[in-house]
Amino acid sequence: PGRADVIDGEAVAASVRESVTAAVGRLGEAGVTPGLATVLMSDDPASETYVRMKQRDCEQVGIESHHVEIDTDAPQSELFATIDQLNEDPAIDGILIQRPLTEGVDEPAALRRVDPEKDVDGFHPENVGRLVTGDPRFVPCTPLGVQRLLTEAGVEIPGSDVVIVGRSELVGKPLANLLLGRDDDADATVTVCHSNTEDLANHVSRADVVVVAAGVPRLVTGEMLAEGSVVIDVGINAVGEGDDRTLVGDVDYESASEVASAITPVPGGVGPMTRAMLLRNTVNAAARQAGVEIDS
Numbered sequence: 001p002g003r004a005d006v007i008d009g010e011a012v013a014a015s016v017r018e019s020v021t022a023a024v025g026r027l028g029e030a031g032v033t034p035g036l037a038t039v040l041m042s043d044d045p046a047s048e049t050y051v052r053m054k055q056r057d058c059e060q061v062g063i064e065s066h067h068v069e070i071d072t073d074a075p076q077s078e079l080f081a082t083i084d085q086l087n088e089d090p091a092i093d094g095i096l097i098q099r100p101l102t103e104g105v106d107e108p109a110a111l112r113r114v115d116p117e118k119d120v121d122g123f124h125p126e127n128v129g130r131l132v133t134g135d136p137r138f139v140p141c142t143p144l145g146v147q148r149l150l151t152e153a154g155v156e157i158p159g160s161d162v163v164i165v166g167r168s169e170l171v172g173k174p175l176a177n178l179l180l181g182r183d184d185d186a187d188a189t190v191t192v193c194h195s196n197t198e199d200l201a202n203h204v205s206r207a208d209v210v211v212v213a214a215g216v217p218r219l220v221t222g223e224m225l226a227e228g229s230v231v232i233d234v235g236i237n238a239v240g241e242g243d244d245r246t247l248v249g250d251v252d253y254e255s256a257s258e259v260a261s262a263i264t265p266v267p268g269g270v271g272p273m274t275r276a277m278l279l280r281n282t283v284n285a286a287a288r289q290a291g292v293e294i295d296s
């Protein structure tokens with residue numbers, strides 16, 4: 001075991017869920033029950049598991065979950081009609097389209113179809129644009145979770161050098177935009193690296209904070225890191241076969257924890273935070289739509 005502090009994502013996620021539960025209570029007093037719709041159009045077993053987990057999470061905090069499953073053979077118009085219905089349904093505050101959608105479906109078109117006021121994933125171009133222009137409404141859950149882990153770990157984000165490895169629309173890009181904001185839990189100097197970055201190690205080695213979301217097992221190792229840096233590992237990769245199958249992150253935990261001052265484990269780091277932030281976005285959506293002030 002290394003000497004880095006372990007950032008306990010399960011514990012922070014539990015405290016987020018607690019405040020969400022309290023917010024659900026305040027909404028209840030105002031006669032509002034928040035509702036999240038999950039839409040699945042895929043045979044992917046991992047997606048089925050994720051959707052089930054999200055439903056269970058909702059139950060735990062008092063959010064009503066509504067699940068719609070669309071046959072993978074159905075025309076895409078059926079998906080769009082479902083989204084239209086959910087947009088109109090006053091019992092639904094948040095809509096989550098589980099990705100990846102089955103092949104042949106125009107995914108960007110599906111995401112654009114979701115009412116931006118119900119877009120708790122923060123993927124609608126309007127919400128992406130609001131984040132980029134410094135007026136965020138719904139921010140994607142994983143970046144929100146990463147930011148919260150950093151503040152909980154006591155990282156002074158303003159003025160810090162943050163290197164993000166990965167530029168996906170899901171994680172890297174929205175996180176970069178979030179941490180570039182002018183708020184007290186942002187205001188960092190952000191560098192975004194990707195597969196065409198020359199000398200990744202050089203960038204990583206001068207960072208105060210390294211966030212890795214590349215989908216490459218053990219891409220970042222201890223010898224690349226600056227002494228005392230804080231490492232957030234977003235990656236979830238299944239390696240090995242049969243009984244040897246395990247989950248590893250994008251960071252080589254063993255060597256990194258010898259050098260870093262704090263590090264997230266995989267599993268138990270960013271994963272639970274992503275799930276908790278979906279709940280938070282959903283109560284915020286419900287509060288906005290009902291015009292109720294909650295402090296979540």
Ligand code: NDP
Nearest residue numbers: 166167168170171194195213214215234235236270271274
């Ligand atoms: P994507 O595959 O969409 O993006 C990966 C990014 O990493 C790309 O920008 C890619 O560059 C970059 N990259 C790939 N290889 C390298 C390399 N060798 N050096 C530098 N950059 C590289 O992945 P996601 O962002 O969707 O997910 C990343 C990881 O996080 C995955 O393991 C995923 O499972 C996990 N994940 C975990 C979540 C959680 O809640 N914990 C939530 C979401 C994702 P380029 O753009 O040039 O291709």
